[in-house]
Amino acid sequence: MNEPILSVRDLVVKFSLRGQVLTAIRKASLDLYEGETLAIVGESGSGKSVFTKSWIGMLDANGWIDSGSIMFEGKNLATYTTEPEWLTIRGKKLAMVFQDPMTALNPLRTVGMQIQEALELHQDLHGEQARAKTVEILSEVGIDEPEMRYSQYPHEFSGGMRQRVVIAIAVACNPRILICDEPTTALDVTIQAQILELIRGLQRKMGATLVYITHDLGVVANVADRVAVMYAGEIIEYGTVEEIFYDARHPYTWALLSSLPQLGIKGEPLYSIRGTPPNLFADIQGDAFAPRNPNALKIDFVKGPPFFQVSQTHFAKTWLLDPRAPRVEPPATIKAMRDKYERYAL
Amino acid sequence: MLKYSFKRLSQSLVTVFIVVTLVFLLMRLLPVEGYFGDGYDKLTPEQREAILRKFGLLDPWYIQLKNFYASLFKGDLGRSIIYRPDVPVLNIIKLKIPYSFAFGIVAIVLSLTAGLAMGIHMAREKGRIWDRIWSSYIVFINAVPSAVYLLFIQLYITNIKLFRLPMLFDRHNTISWILPAISMSLGGTAGYAMWMRRYMVDQLNQDYIRLARAKGMSDRQIMVKHVLRNAFVPMAQYLPASVLFTISGSIYIESLYSIPGMGGLLVDVIQRQDNPLVQTLVLIYSVLGIFGLFLGDILMAVFDPRIRLEKAGGAR
Ligand SMILES: Nc1ncnc2c1ncn2[C@@H]1O[C@H](COP(=O)(O)OP(=O)(O)O)[C@@H](O)[C@H]1O
Ligand SMILES: [Mg+2]
Numbered sequence: 001m002n003e004p005i006l007s008v009r010d011l012v013v014k015f016s017l018r019g020q021v022l023t024a025i026r027k028a029s030l031d032l033y034e035g036e037t038l039a040i041v042g043e044s045g046s047g048k049s050v051f052t053k054s055w056i057g058m059l060d061a062n063g064w065i066d067s068g069s070i071m072f073e074g075k076n077l078a079t080y081t082t083e084p085e086w087l088t089i090r091g092k093k094l095a096m097v098f099q100d101p102m103t104a105l106n107p108l109r110t111v112g113m114q115i116q117e118a119l120e121l122h123q124d125l126h127g128e129q130a131r132a133k134t135v136e137i138l139s140e141v142g143i144d145e146p147e148m149r150y151s152q153y154p155h156e157f158s159g160g161m162r163q164r165v166v167i168a169i170a171v172a173c174n175p176r177i178l179i180c181d182e183p184t185t186a187l188d189v190t191i192q193a194q195i196l197e198l199i200r201g202l203q204r205k206m207g208a209t210l211v212y213i214t215h216d217l218g219v220v221a222n223v224a225d226r227v228a229v230m231y232a233g234e235i236i237e238y239g240t241v242e243e244i245f246y247d248a249r250h251p252y253t254w255a256l257l258s259s260l261p262q263l264g265i266k267g268e269p270l271y272s273i274r275g276t277p278p279n280l281f282a283d284i285q286g287d288a289f290a291p292r293n294p295n296a297l298k299i300d301f302v303k304g305p306p307f308f309q310v311s312q313t314h315f316a317k318t319w320l321l322d323p324r325a326p327r328v329e330p331p332a333t334i335k336a337m338r339d340k341y342e343r344y345a346l
Numbered sequence: 347m348l349k350y351s352f353k354r355l356s357q358s359l360v361t362v363f364i365v366v367t368l369v370f371l372l373m374r375l376l377p378v379e380g381y382f383g384d385g386y387d388k389l390t391p392e393q394r395e396a397i398l399r400k401f402g403l404l405d406p407w408y409i410q411l412k413n414f415y416a417s418l419f420k421g422d423l424g425r426s427i428i429y430r431p432d433v434p435v436l437n438i439i440k441l442k443i444p445y446s447f448a449f450g451i452v453a454i455v456l457s458l459t460a461g462l463a464m465g466i467h468m469a470r471e472k473g474r475i476w477d478r479i480w481s482s483y484i485v486f487i488n489a490v491p492s493a494v495y496l497l498f499i500q501l502y503i504t505n506i507k508l509f510r511l512p513m514l515f516d517r518h519n520t521i522s523w524i525l526p527a528i529s530m531s532l533g534g535t536a537g538y539a540m541w542m543r544r545y546m547v548d549q550l551n552q553d554y555i556r557l558a559r560a561k562g563m564s565d566r567q568i569m570v571k572h573v574l575r576n577a578f579v580p581m582a583q584y585l586p587a588s589v590l591f592t593i594s595g596s597i598y599i600e601s602l603y604s605i606p607g608m609g610g611l612l613v614d615v616i617q618r619q620d621n622p623l624v625q626t627l628v629l630i631y632s633v634l635g636i637f638g639l640f641l642g643d644i645l646m647a648v649f650d651p652r653i654r655l656e657k658a659g660g661a662r
Contacts, residue, residue: 153655
């Protein structure tokens with residue numbers, strides 16, 4: 001594959017909370033390639049938002065990048081500390097769409113102005129030109145009567161429409177990388193699909209690289225080229241969509257997949273992951289998923305596994321891939337999927 | 347917007363009517379000695395009754411009320427009895443208004459500038475040293491009775507020879523304006539600072555700030571284009587009432603510095619039991635208060651589209 005557009009290595013992000021230090025991201029590494037769509041999946045609380053927010057310097061005030069690197073256009077963003085430094089990246093090169101569109105817009109400014117602000121900052125458009133472009137973007141994100149909508153206020157828009165506006169703002173930034181952090185989670189199911197479709201269409205049109213964060217593996221198959229699975233602040237497995245869906249190797253990925261209602265086998269109870277994620281205040285010994293893993297090996301509790309390569313594009317961080325490891329069968333649902341896939345692949 | 351203003355206006359008028367009526371009826375409970383002038387002791391019971399009858403005070407309350415409204419609509423609020431015997435009360439008050447007004451304007455300008463600047467500074471420095479310093483000022487102003495620190499200012503600052511500030515107001519002496527004007531702005535400054543800080547911190551915690559940052563706006567741009575304006579909206583609601591209240595004269599400070607304004611007058615005429623003047627002043631203060639609240643709601647609607655556009659389209 002070609003050179004990555006963004007390359008994160010061993011990133012550690014910490015927060016201080018009531019005098020204690022919490023490690024939200026533990027040595028996460030990830031490469032992002034130009035033009036692709038990468039989905040980051042994981043339970044809520046696994047660190048997906050913190051991980052991506054750290055790329056644009058938008059960690060909450062009590063958080064900081066402790067170590068590691070984020071290479072982008074030859075610069076290490078992990079060393080950025082001041083606002084002027086981040087402003088060369090934030091919005092300009094990397095834009096972000098957040099989860100809740102109901103509160104994401106300023107209720108006292110017109111929708112048009114809020115989009116136009118981004119145009120003025122990043123596309124050097126002003127006055128009438130900026131206005132015309134804003135109207136164009138509004139219609140591009142699927143808002144009818146954009147001229148009229150331009151001068152309306154957020155409360156005159158429905159939730160789905162507001163998310164379109166938020167997406168319009170991201171489009172106005174014209175970024176190289178667009179990060180969508182659970183953009184449909186807060187919306188009605190019927191609208192979710194439309195928003196998803198919109199994001200895909202825009203990404204194709206802009207040629208941007210898309211990072212799509214979700215805790216719902218179900219939508220991933222529809223959007224992504226590649227998938228990275230996050231657990232307790234680490235990327236534990238990544239590969240192409242096919243590799244993750246039909247040839248997952250990490251027990252946590254198995255667990256995530258098995259809990260998908262769409263994949264359930266008739267008659268078998270829906271799988272749910274036992275236990276709770278680890279305490280992020282404490283040091284984690286060995287594999288963070290081991291205490292919840294029914295097939296955990298002894299070594300899992302002692303030493304964290306390295307990444308093992310499964311294919312050119314597929315890597316997983318589990319001792320199961322070590323040649324010395326005993327053979328552990330994935331759960332029935334996973335095997336069923338694999339079989340189905342192999343049959344169709346023929 | 348028009349509909350909203352009209353609705354609020356009619357509500358205010360109803361309130362004015364109720365308040366005016368209440369004030370009038372409560373005034374009837376005041377002692378009547380004031381109506382007899384200085385010679386109360388020398389009058390025979392018959393003469394006293396004649397005087398009370400002349401003022402219509404022996405009529406049943408609803409007749410009195412009817413007469414009161416009748417003359418009110420003719421612009422007649424009665425005549426002073428003791429303070430300036432037989433002079434129409436409005437003529438007396440008219441002379442006082444310019445003083446209260448002038449001091450009020452100065453105090454408003456001072457307290458708004460200082461208060462808003464202080465509040466903004468506190469919000470930006472939240473939790474740090476300046477936030478605490480200004481907070482202690484606000485706590486002081488709110489906790490210590492104003493009579494105490496205002497008196498302290500008058501006595502001790504005029505005592506400092508360097509400043510040569512006079513103890514009392516003298517309209518021919520410009521520097522005699524300084525202390526009363528500053529005194530009048532201290533409370534307002536604390537109030538505006540406290541509200542501004544609070545509303546700005548509220549705004550800074552809103553989700554839309556996060557999106558504005560993600561867009562690539564600098565903190566300064568976000569402050570100017572989003573936070574300040576939004577924080578000002580809730581302020582706008584209280585501002586007119588507070589402005590009207592200030593320009594209608596500070597009761598305590600006007601007496602303290604012998605300023606010939608409306609506030610000082612109120613104290614004077616209450617002491618002397620000049621009931622028609624007391625009644626008129628109380629009416630003016632109440633109506634100004636109601637009017638201020640009305641203006642505040644209108645101003646807020648001007649700034650906040652969620653109120654302005656209510657029912658004119660609504661959420662879809
Ligand atoms: N400002 C913060 N202070 C302390 N802990 C935080 C803060 N922000 C996030 N965290 C913690 O970091 C972890 C990862 O959070 P997050 O990235 O939001 O998860 P996700 O997006 O995957 O649901 C969580 O345990 C969360 O409690
Ligand atoms: Mg999240």
